Amino acid sequence: MWRNYLTVGIRALAKNRAYTAINVSGLALGIAACLLILGFVRYEFSYNDWLPDVDKTFQFQNYFHPTEAGLALGSDWESRNRVIAETRSRRRRR
DSSP: HHHHHHHHHHHHHHHSSHHHHHHHHHHHHHHHHHHHEEEHHHHHHHTTTTSTTTTGGGOOOOOOOOOHHHHHHHHTTHHHHHHHHHHHHHHHHH
C-alpha cells in the first residue's frame, strides 16, 4: 500500500515539474527561514548565560549626552573601574 502511494506521488510530481519546483523551493525557503529565526532567538536568549544567578540579574541603560556623561561620571569613575575589573576577573575564573 505504501509503495502505491509513493508511486502515485512520484508520477504526480514528474507530471507537473514546474509546479513541483515551485512547491519544493518554497518549502525549502520556508524551512531555511524558520531555522535562521530559531537560531537568532536561541542566541538572544543565551546572551547572559555566563552570569551567575541569571534570573536575578538585570541590565539598566541610560543614554547621556557626551558632555553630561563626563560630568556625571567624573567623581565616581574609580568605583566603576573597580566593578568592571571585578566582573572581568570573575569571567576569567570560569
